[in-house]
Amino acid sequence: MGSTSICVVGSLNADLIAYVGEQGSAASYATGSNFEMAAGGKSLNAAMSIASLDPAAVTLVGRVGSDDLGSFIMGTLQARGISTEGVISDDRIHTGVGHVRVNPEGEYDTVVVPGANGKFSAADVDAFLDGHEPPAFVVLNLEVPLPVVRHAATRFRELGTTVVLNLSPVHAGARSLLRLADVVVLNRSEACHVLDVPAETDERLLLTALREAGAKTPVLTLGEGGVVALDGNDFLQEKVEPTQIVNSIGAGDSFLAAMVLAMANDHPFSVSLRAANEAGRLVCGRPESFLTSDDIRHIEKAIGVPLAKVS
Template identity: 35%
Template sequence: MQTCSGRPGGHDVVVVGSVNADLVVGVERRPGPGETVLGADLATHPGGKGANQAVAAARLGARAALVGRVGDDGHGRLLRASLAAAGVDLAHLATTPGAPTGVALITVGPDGDNSIIVSPGANARVGPDDVAAARAAITAASVVSCQLEVPLPAVAAAARLGAEAGARVVLNLSPPALVPDDLLARCDPLVVNEHEAAFLLGPDGPRDPAAMAEALRRRGPRSVVVTLGADGALVAAGPEPVRVPSPRVAAVDTTGAGDAFTAALCLRLARGDALPDAARYAARAGAAAVRAPGAQGSFPAPGDLPGP
């Protein structure tokens, strides 16, 4: 298993991923088919899994850069401003004329849990050419972090380029999709929640988290992290899976918690932590993120993390 201790002059984390405006409505309950329910006032927050991870990493102290696309519209300008304010390097965030910025439509229930529909917009135009244009940043990075809200060819190109240069590749399989074996083989770790793990393993696969992690690892990743929400995470990197607890906090909104977890994981891997130790830190970041509404606005600075 590869370890990183940072590269002089390079970024700790280069994120290749999506940039969305999150349109959030609180509801007492979600509507059924053909049903209309009233919600709270609409709130617009900067989001997208790629942008979220870049902001969360930067807020925790990482040298972070983002490779992605926005539209030439108000949402794109909002997102650029949020990323810049967090200190994210935007040299490789392109603007796509004629395409809207990506949008996520999010409903949040009274328990803080959420349901999300994503309209990709400019994110759907991210491709291998964007990765090639960011070659210098990716090959100098300690960790390259990807998700699946941008097209798979871009993700595969980033993972290949990063791995060949000696960077550690982290893939958050969200939203879940089938990916080629050579991409899985570059993951160190593959990060999934229980739903995403079940998708990859199929209907006949195990449902116990430890068994899921081991079964996923046999599919090719160098290591696997299965996130378990308030129950922490399960790490498969050595002979036996390691369970990592999460601090107990009062959840307000779980939007972005998984991104905060993955960003913190990437940061600590870039700093040289072993995967279980990085996951312990990441669980604290994920727990901190559920204590406030929205995604990027809820991401913690180091001093905001709850105790282990």
């Protein structure tokens, strides 16, 4: 990727994942078919997926605790070749935890205990920027405190960085961030929540309303319906091939990573959406929550061009 750089700022979690068995549950008791621990969090997932093409191109900035879970996350990042220079180890609080249950259909629910993510601060962002050249792209989400996301979006944009914001998990105040990002990615339910409109609102109307609320390039993910977006005056739509869902954890993060990878390598936005769509589909089909180098080859075959710049 040459001098192109992508900075992912935000959350790092240890995901404790329980797969609910086919027999379901009785009362408040469910029997699981499998359990695993994985490095997760929206920011970590995105960084891991970006690193599947070029580990040197991505920097991850966030916090973990000085505990066994934090060491597990650091080891996972280092094994993927991602620098941990931007990850602060906090000895005052535990590493963030995602307590995840995946049902037999591959859908999940999560209880997130923020831990060190909740202590991530504007000062952490400033410290990183004071010691590094501004990246070409920054990827943000809402798994760290909203004022910190607002500060990061403002600082990076002032430095000329393209700001890509995943408006998830959505909560009060999220709408105020729309004007601070160059590209905003969210799903239908998140869009309806942010705009305070009925769930059945037409997709084009949602995109138009997001644009009017300040989103320069709004992207609306639709699950098995694919993705729609407004790029300038162009309405873009990409369908997705059906897939057997094993685990949808990380699908949105992998979507985001592939989109930014394609953008960073100067592909048209329509191609970036096509790559993102395929990335989300691939990750849904297996337990892991991020892309592999084999996935990159599948994505390149699907979009018909290499993701990386040709020297």
